[in-house]
Amino acid sequence: MKGKMKLFLSVLLAIGFVLVLSACGDDSDGATDEDGNWTGTITIWDGPRWAEEGDTSGEEGKGNQYFWLEGKIKEFEEANPGVKIELVQVPWAEMPDKLGVNIAGQSWPDIAPVDISGSAVSIDHIDQGVIEPLNDFFTEEEMGDFYENALDAYTYNDKLYGIPNSITVHSMLLNLDLFEEAGVKAPENGEWTWDEFVDAAEKLTFDRDGDGKIDVYGFSTYILPGYYEAWPFFYINGGQPLSDDLSEFAFDSPEAIEAIQALADLKLVNEAAPVSMGGADVGGTFQAWASEEQRTVAMEPWATWAISSAQTANPTNFMVANYPTGSTGEPVTIGGVGGWTMFKQESDAKKEVVAEFMKSISDTDEQFLMSQSYGIFPARISAAEMEPFAENPEMARAQEMSSQVVMLPRHPEWKKIDEIIQRELQLVFNGEKTAEEAMATAKPEVEALLGE
Amino acid sequence: MHKLYTKYKTTNYIPKKDSRGGRILQLSARFKNAGKSLKRTGKEMRKNYAAYLFLLPKLILFALFIVVPVVWAFLLSFQEYRIVDSNVFVFLDNYKAVFESEAFKKALLNTTIYTVVTVPFNVITALIAASLIHSLGKFAQNFFRAAFYLPTVTSMVIIAMVWRWMYNYEFGLFNHVMGLLGMEPINWLGQTDSALWAIIIMQMLIPFGVGIILYMASMSSISESLYEAATIDGANAFQKWLKITIPMLTPSTVYLTLLSTIGSFQVFTQIILMTGGGPGYATETLVHLIYKTGFRDFEFGLAAAQSVVLFFIIFVISVLQYKVLNRNK
Numbered sequence: 001m002k003g004k005m006k007l008f009l010s011v012l013l014a015i016g017f018v019l020v021l022s023a024c025g026d027d028s029d030g031a032t033d034e035d036g037n038w039t040g041t042i043t044i045w046d047g048p049r050w051a052e053e054g055d056t057s058g059e060e061g062k063g064n065q066y067f068w069l070e071g072k073i074k075e076f077e078e079a080n081p082g083v084k085i086e087l088v089q090v091p092w093a094e095m096p097d098k099l100g101v102n103i104a105g106q107s108w109p110d111i112a113p114v115d116i117s118g119s120a121v122s123i124d125h126i127d128q129g130v131i132e133p134l135n136d137f138f139t140e141e142e143m144g145d146f147y148e149n150a151l152d153a154y155t156y157n158d159k160l161y162g163i164p165n166s167i168t169v170h171s172m173l174l175n176l177d178l179f180e181e182a183g184v185k186a187p188e189n190g191e192w193t194w195d196e197f198v199d200a201a202e203k204l205t206f207d208r209d210g211d212g213k214i215d216v217y218g219f220s221t222y223i224l225p226g227y228y229e230a231w232p233f234f235y236i237n238g239g240q241p242l243s244d245d246l247s248e249f250a251f252d253s254p255e256a257i258e259a260i261q262a263l264a265d266l267k268l269v270n271e272a273a274p275v276s277m278g279g280a281d282v283g284g285t286f287q288a289w290a291s292e293e294q295r296t297v298a299m300e301p302w303a304t305w306a307i308s309s310a311q312t313a314n315p316t317n318f319m320v321a322n323y324p325t326g327s328t329g330e331p332v333t334i335g336g337v338g339g340w341t342m343f344k345q346e347s348d349a350k351k352e353v354v355a356e357f358m359k360s361i362s363d364t365d366e367q368f369l370m371s372q373s374y375g376i377f378p379a380r381i382s383a384a385e386m387e388p389f390a391e392n393p394e395m396a397r398a399q400e401m402s403s404q405v406v407m408l409p410r411h412p413e414w415k416k417i418d419e420i421i422q423r424e425l426q427l428v429f430n431g432e433k434t435a436e437e438a439m440a441t442a443k444p445e446v447e448a449l450l451g452e
Numbered sequence: 453m454h455k456l457y458t459k460y461k462t463t464n465y466i467p468k469k470d471s472r473g474g475r476i477l478q479l480s481a482r483f484k485n486a487g488k489s490l491k492r493t494g495k496e497m498r499k500n501y502a503a504y505l506f507l508l509p510k511l512i513l514f515a516l517f518i519v520v521p522v523v524w525a526f527l528l529s530f531q532e533y534r535i536v537d538s539n540v541f542v543f544l545d546n547y548k549a550v551f552e553s554e555a556f557k558k559a560l561l562n563t564t565i566y567t568v569v570t571v572p573f574n575v576i577t578a579l580i581a582a583s584l585i586h587s588l589g590k591f592a593q594n595f596f597r598a599a600f601y602l603p604t605v606t607s608m609v610i611i612a613m614v615w616r617w618m619y620n621y622e623f624g625l626f627n628h629v630m631g632l633l634g635m636e637p638i639n640w641l642g643q644t645d646s647a648l649w650a651i652i653i654m655q656m657l658i659p660f661g662v663g664i665i666l667y668m669a670s671m672s673s674i675s676e677s678l679y680e681a682a683t684i685d686g687a688n689a690f691q692k693w694l695k696i697t698i699p700m701l702t703p704s705t706v707y708l709t710l711l712s713t714i715g716s717f718q719v720f721t722q723i724i725l726m727t728g729g730g731p732g733y734a735t736e737t738l739v740h741l742i743y744k745t746g747f748r749d750f751e752f753g754l755a756a757a758q759s760v761v762l763f764f765i766i767f768v769i770s771v772l773q774y775k776v777l778n779r780n781k
Contacts, residue, residue, distance in 0.1 A: 100747050103535060124750065129536045224728055275621045279642045280728045284620065296622065344536065415748055426731035430642050445554075 030350055038349035039082030042357060043109040044069070045099070047092035050373045068369070072361050083353060103130055108343040110354050114162060115338050123412040126156050132342040133159040137355040145364070149405055150379035153337035156410065162341040163362045164379035166370065168304040169335045169401045170229055172321040175289065178216055178298040182206055190321035190397055191331065194236065194262070197324035201272035204298040218272040220297040222285045223426050225419040228408065229301040230278075232333045233263045235406060236326030241421060242409040242450070249446040251421060252439040259326060261435035264428045278429020290314040303336070307394050308375035320397040322404070335405035337379065377402055413449040420445045525756045533752035546757035556758065558733040559741040560765075562648055566737065567716035570655045575708050577656075578663030579701070583693060585664070586671045597665060604661035608721040615654045616641070616726050641727050644734035651722055651735055663708045670704040671697065706777040710770050717766050738762050 030040015051063025058064065066089055073085040088109060090098055095113075102108050103125065114121045125131055138160070143151065150164035172190075179186050184203045187196065201218030208215035221230045234241075239256025242249060250256065267273035274297065276284065289300040290310055301323065310316040322331040340358045345351040360366075364386070367378040371388035377399045378384045389396040411417060424438035433441070497504055529546055531539040550556050585596045603611065618625040619640035627637035640650040674697065682692045698705075720739040723729060729736040729744075738758070746755035 097747060100750065104533075104747075104750060104752060106535065122750075125535065128534060224730075275637075275639050276642060279639075280730050281616065281620075281641075284616075288622075419744075423730060423732050427644070430639065430644075430731050432644060432731075 030347065032349060033082055037080070037082065038347070038353045040350060041084045041086055042111070042350070042354055043086045043088060044073075044111040044357075045088045045090050045095070045109045046113055047090055047095055049370070068373070069361065072366070076357050076360055080353065080356075085357065103343075110345070110350075111340055111342055111358055113165070113338060114341040115336050121341065122415065123156060123410060126161055127412060130344055131161045132345055132351065133161055134163065134342060134355060134358075135160050137352070137359065145380050145382050147379055147381060147384075147402070149335070149402075149407060150337045150339075153407060154339060154341075162339040163358050164337050164339040165362045165367060166338040166376035167335055167379050167402055167405070168338065168376060169398055169405055170232060170301050170303050170323075170333050171307070171398045171401055172299055172301050172323055173289065173306060173310060174319050174321055175295060175298050176317045176319055178204060178295065181208075182216070182298070186319055187321050190319065192321065192324050194324045194326050198266065198270060198272070201266060201299065202270055205272045214271075215296065217274045217277075217297050219266055219299045220273050220277045220285055220288060221301055222280060222282055223278045223422055223429055224280045224282065225422040226415075227282065227422075228334045229303070230263065230425075232301070232323040232406075234259045235332045235334075236323065236328065238326075238328045240406075240409075241417070242411065242446075246409055246411050247450060249439075249443045249450070252436075252443050255327070257435045257439060260425065260428060260439070264431070264435065267429065268431050278426060280426070290316060304376060304395075304398060307398055311392075311394070318394070320394045320401075322401060331401075331404045332406055333401050333404045334408065335402065337407075338376065339379065411450070417446050417449055420449075525759055528753055528756035529760045531753045533750070535750070539753070542753065546754045547761070549754055550757050550761055555733060555736060555741060556738075559736040559738045562733075562735060563717055563719065563737045565648065566652055566655070566719055567713055569652050570716055571709060571712045573656050574660040574712055575663060575705060578660040578708065579667055579698070579705070581659065582664045582667035582671065583697065586668055593668075597668065600659040600664045601661035603658050609725060611654075611658065612722045612725040615722070619650055619726075642731060644732050647727055647731060647734045651719075651726065654722065655716075655719075660708075660712070662711070666704050666708060667701060670701050674700045702777065706774060709773055709777060713769060713773060714766055717762065717769075 030038055033039050046066065046069050048062070048065035049068055051065050052067055055063030055067070064070075066087065069087060073087060077083055077085060099108070099112060099114070099121065103121070108130065121131065143160075146164055147167065150167055151160065154160055154162040154164055174186055176186060179200075182204045184200050187200075192200075204216065204218035205214055206216055207213060223230055234251070234256055237255040237259045239251060239253055239259055241251045241256075251260070264278065267275070267277045274288070276288075279285075285297075285300065286302070286306065288294050288297045289302075290306070291314060295316075307320060310318050323333055325331050340362055342351070342354055342358060345354065362380075364380050364382040367380050367383035368386045368388050370376060371378045371383065375395065377395075378388065384399070387396075389399055408414065409417075420442050424433070424442045427433040428435050428438045528539070530541060530543055532542050532545075533539055581596075581600060585593055585600075588596070621627060621637060621639050621642065624640070626640065630637055638646055641647050678696050678700075679692055682696060687695065718739050719737050720743065723735055723737050723740045724743070727735040729740050739762070742755050742758045742762070745751050745758060
């Protein structure tokens with residue numbers, strides 16, 4: 001009995017030892033088969049996108065929102081025997097934090113969908129060598145098919161650090177039912193000046209039931225580090241946060257100060273915005289415009305996703321308009337670029353296969369399909385020319401705004417700079433500081449970071 | 453040979469440290485005793501090896517998931533964290549940056565105000581609530597115990613979301629009630645002078661369930677004879693509560709104050725969900741700042757230094773609280 005026990009324990013120990021050793025082993029770099037092709041596993045992260053029509057499976061009845069990428073993976077695996085692609089499903093809300101933690105722990109995936117201006121991956125990561133440059137995998141002709149601002153977003157020190165897949169813009173969303181109720185004419189072709197916008201906002205602020213309290217406000221938005229819905233308003237007179245060479249703080253220029261104060265005054269002086277405007281409640285602000293039970297705000301600026309939400313989850317009679325023009329006379333908006341990023345690889349052979357897969361999921365056909373099904377604007381000119389929004393005038397209108405896009409400054413310390421500016425903007429919008437005072441406070445702090 | 457040393461060697465006499473030789477011998481004696489103590493511990497461990505074997509899994513987990521990260525964080529606080537390359541040793545630069553940072557000073561002030569107000573309030577209200585419930589019948593006791601404990605098992609995320617709605621300027625509960633009373637509405641979370649207090653009020657109004665349960669358990673163990681003696685001496689109910697109940701509950705009060713202080717210095721969920729630290733830096737707190745430094749800016753060395761400073765703040769306050777609250781013991 002004692003002997004059997006010893007044998008059992010020895011076997012158990014041996015199994016444990018093997019398991020530990022195999023866990024310690026790293027086969028992520030794969031191997032090369034007899035034909036010289038790389039074989040091994042590629043890991044890709046993605047968030048939920050869209051489900052096949054009629055698919056209502058899953059707990060929330062949303063269907064399998066990963067079926068598109070699963071299909072592309074299957075195709076690629078069949079064409080490349082020995083290559084296995086592992087899809088890790090990550091909810092979009094968790095993507096920045098999860099990616100951030102994995103980057104810090106050096107356990108990043110091979111590919112992930114990354115908005116390079118977003119919170120998970122930054123210029124600092126590129127500087128530290130976490131992201132692989134992709135120039136070697138694209139010809140000049142292939143590069144020419146992408147919009148210039150899309151390529152710019154992923155370009156740093158003349159190297160391309162991702163394949164642009166989609167462009168998003170911020171646009172003004174106007175609730176046409178409220179416009180009609182207040183007897184206000186919506187801007188023709190979505191184009192208007194600042195004065196016309198203020199006039200409309202004032203008229204759209206009204207007491208519906210005659211109880212002496214305002215029920216509907218003309219405009220609202222929020223101010224929070226990392227979010228830029230309100231920012232195009234600050235550019236309309238020619239202002240910008242940093243100088244072109246990124247060496248100086250520029251939001252203290254008269255053009256920027258005037259624009260910032262004018263938007264804050266829409267609440268503080270014109271009283272055409274609710275007291276909560278300029279707060280930090282993102283969800284509450286959107287609900288005030290979109291939720292059927294509320295709809296207490298007639299106009300709000302949002303990113304592209306809100307258009308699709310207003311067409312599906314919160315059906316609303318709305319139109320897409322430009323941000324109003326200021327003294328420059330040119331409409332302006334802020335955009336973001338989404339795309340696929342390759343994380344640091346140890347093996348050149350694997351890098352080639354990873355790049356090949358990335359290209360296969362971001363070619364013209366895939367970008368066209370994604371635009372139609374997922375409500376984003378293609379980053380490839382050829383996909384845009386296929387007119388994915390021929391039957392969706394609101395998305396088509398927003399897509400036209402892509403030409404007005406200005407990108408946020410590409411500075412390694414941008415997140416900290418952004419926080420300093422946005423914290424001060426919050427104080428302007430709650431009336432505790434003037435725009436001039438706030439930007440004067442921000443200036444030395446920002447310039448200290450610019451000088452580092 | 454020195455006569456003190458001879459006496460020490462032969463009789464284990466430990467001299468007073470009023471002379472240089474005495475001080476050296478006393479130190480030597482301490483080492484000797486420590487050695488003996490270690491030997492004794494070793495012997496005891498061999499004797500009770502089965503018990504230590506049972507404790508081993510927990511000790512390994514404790515070492516892996518608590519001791520190692522704490523030591524690593526401490527070491528990291530002297531380095532600049534690099535993701536791909538090796539970390540750079542920067543000695544005290546991270547600590548210098550912590551103490552020069554305006555955001556850290558503001559976060560420390562906010563966290564201190566939050567703690568100074570919420571901890572005494574929560575502990576005192578738990579004591580009062582437990583005393584009132586303790587005097588009720590069995591059924592009522594169970595009902596109130598469960599009712600007050602319920603928020604403790606509810607996620608802070610849910611509580612914060614509900615409170616954010618209650619603080620909403622346009623349609624929140626508080627402004628609605630204030631409107632009915634003819635009062636002007638307040639932009640609770642949107643103004644620098646009210647945002648931190650809104651968070652504090654929220655924490656004060658969430659019943660301190662753990663405190664109530666612990667106080668009630670301690671009250672049950674107070675001997676009835678003390679109350680009977682006080683009754684004979686003519687003490688009324690309030691006097692008995694003040695002179696018997698409260699002093700007898702001192703160990704529980706010390707424990708709850710420490711627990712509550714540590715928790716308050718780590719306030720995070722309600723900040724990230726309700727204000728994001730704003731407006732301005734009005735509700736910035738230490739743990740929220742550490743989180744941002746680590747996971748937004750990826751400056752893990754600096755975040756580790758901030759964590760170490762927070763650790764020492766909590767440690768010093770805890771020791772002081774323990775000494776002050778236990779001074780009559």
